[in-house]
Amino acid sequence: MEAMRGLQYLSNKGIVRLVREERERIVHTEKGKGYVGEKLPERRILDALKTGPKRIDELPVTKEEFSGVIGLLKKEGLVRFEKGVLTLTEKGKGYVFPWERCYETLRCLDDESYRILNRRGLVTREREVVWYAEPEPLLFEVLPHVRDDLVDAVTPELLRSGSWKGKEFRAYDVVSPIPKRAYGKRQPYYEFLRRVKDRLYALGFQEEEPGEIVLPMFWNSNALFMPQDHPASDIHDIYFVSAPKTHSDVPPEWKEYMERVKRVHERSWGYKWDDEKACRLVLRSHATALSAFLLASKPKIPGKYFTVSRVFRPDEFDYKHLLEFNQLDGVVLSDDISFRDLLGLLKDFAREFAGTDRVKFKAGYFPFTEPSVELFVKHPEKGWIEIGGAGMFREELLEPFDINVPVIAWGLGIGRFAMMELGITDIREFYSKRLGYLRSARKIWGV
């Protein structure tokens, strides 16, 4: 490798010309290597028979070796094989196979010998690339100036002795290509998510601690005013959990809030609440589920909170859809906020995440907010695209948590931004299994 780099350098300078030649070479196989420096089985048999006829089991070869060469020995008329006993013929007495002389180097192997050894699995042909360096006229000009009094590698010995003093160092080729090497770094999609968080900190949002993935339907949906067995709860599909088994009774931890939520549902939606359905275990299907926990945790008011959380939904798995993805969701609680503040916040998000002031608001529908709004931004090629949904939490939702100030709730579709920023068209690349891609993907650093 070092030599090659040196020659490459000389070739770049026009001192030598590099010629590439591809050729075939005969080499030993793994099995064949075993006999280098040893006697081949045929030689061992012939030598052993010099002291008289032998039974097969008396020969210094394995069964496999024996069956590999016996045909050869008989065909050449070197042995006689009768009643399990092997006898050397006259011809066999001084016979030497042509390949025996050059088995180690394989230099003088004739075609027939190669054929025989190859069939026995001892040798094979291998392609190899050979580089020749041919002198260019320039070589003879520079040759007289080549010096052998230069310092090569800097070693501890050299430093201790100080023998470098007064000498020149041999110059390296510091520009020709060298093999690339990978070092440690962040995963590109996770890095993107981390930078999203930074933007929210800067906008004054406090990040929530991670939440539970396995939730009862109650915390995932009903606590957000999504009724049981009603189209308002069908806004997306949900994964149900078959193990561990769902409790048959309402666990004491959930009892208090469940009673309160049940009362509100029965009053407002007008249906009969079913505890069993509320306790069914599901995988968190939207990040808004974390907001219910936040409201139950007596948050500081006024306050701005957010979370980036993995959510799970049964869907197709293709370049546009994942079965699990990250949602960015948050809430703002304050005595003096209104729908206008909600729109102002969304406009800020559009500027921060989509880099545009061209926004449009559409009346939306979410079971947990009223009024509800969808945020659209103008994309230079794709036209108006939806990038988020928001609204003000319904009072029926806030009532069980004793929250009596307006609460803005919002969610942004960060998957789309991530695809744009990472320059990918297949969303599955977020979780790329290709180490080569992760090693070479450019770092996101904000410019």
Add this chain to the structure above:
Amino acid sequence: MPKYDVRQEDLERLVGRKFSVEEIEDILFDLKAELDDYEDGIITVDYSDTNRPDMWSAEGLAREMRGYLGIETGCPTYDVRPSGEEVHVDSSVQTVRPVIAAAIVRGVNLGAAGYEQIIQLQDKIMLTYGRKRKRVAIGTHNADLISFPLRYTTAAPDDISFVPLWENREMTLREILEFTEKGRQYASLLEGYERYPVLLDASGKVVSFPPIINSNDIGNIGPETKNIFIDVTGTDERAVLTALNAVVAALAERGGSIESVRVVYPYRTVETPDLTPKTFTIHKSYAERIAGLRFTDDEFRTLLEKARYGVKDVKGDAWTVLYPAYRADIMHERDVVEDIIIAYGYNRVEPKLPKFMTKGGASEYTKLEDAVKELLIGTGAQEIATFILTSRSVLERAKHVPVVVLQNPMTETFSLVRPALFPTVMDFLSANTGEDYPQRVFEAGDVVVSDSKSPTGTRTEQHVAYALADSSVTYTDVRQVLEFLLDQLGVPYELRAKDYPFYIPGRSAEVVSGETVLGHVGEVHPEVLESFGIEMPTAAFELSLSKILEVIR
């Protein structure tokens, strides 16, 4: 999100004005809808609200557009005349499908467009609002072919037969469930019942077999049908009545006059439909506070009327309004406030920013995760991202036991929630055996572990897993990384020799801090490597970051 088609021409006739497609797109946008597609004069509307079945047809959309454009404002009213006809309800329906409501609409001019709309409206209501016919199913019939009174009762599967819609022979109820398309589609709704609901007319003819299918003669309406009988059955009376109101109000928009039908239950009688506007009281100051806008009384009245409310009475701040009976979505003043802002125009509202200041910051977990990532990247490791959902096969090969199993997975590949990161990290290495070694990788993320003390039997934790694969890798190589990490984080810890099924016996340890188990470290067992097709010695560790947070606090 219900999507439905309307003909532009039909919509324009119903609204009483012509529009460009762009205009319609803008108006829809302001009315909670999107123009999903436009082709050959047919507009596909994507309407967001699953709670407003009255809006899922050209008639309802046109009614709302007239208000929005100021062509016709205030609460729509409908005259309902009693038809004098009755439906007698047998007590046997109580267990299987207890509720029925009915109406007759006479003199309607459907035409091709109206016919399409009424069929589409029924389908959309039954599918979404009706929860695939479980909660609500609707039948429309030719009223001229029915002899009243009707009987809503039940029959055994083989007792009764009739020619179902679009079929050409008589079939028993059992045969219908078995052999017709709709029968097979909805048979599960009647599973386990010995008797099925049927609606019979006075002459004993079958009008319909709810929620499955109508009869082919009575229940087959066409563009020319003038007098229509509607039955709605279901399990939830409020939903059944709302659906009936939405359908008859739509037919009334096409010139039909509505007649009510008396539904006689064993112990009570209900006259349906009841389209008397409902009343609701809203406070102007509340609306102003939520919207962040100020309204004069006149403005407020105009906005309410554009949103198709009628103002009945104003007492100071309290406004009593009327709203049409096909709406069942008004539960709180908020619902009216949203309609007022929609009438005002979402895009006319001037955005502002909250005045109060807050300090933003990272969660405790993110702070820890950042530190861990920085330290591990410092060892030259590449961070990786894997899915939280995994397969039984990956867990088995990594010798881990499943904790959370999904009931309705889309594919076996994603059918379990990972209980640890080790299996998904091994799976990652397994996909990269052709890449350059050494391979030093780590991931930090969610896992769900078993926890008998939690009400879900599980607990979500955040873990970190680190693996190093190279031609010569030993326990010491990763133990050094582990100790570097814990020392740097200031976590007191000790190692205790312990065997794990996925590590080589005698070459792994448990990492503990006091009595808290933080994780494990070891040389991966060749059996595990072989099952993942990895031909490089590999050593790894996994730690619970959630536990580390507990210990540090």
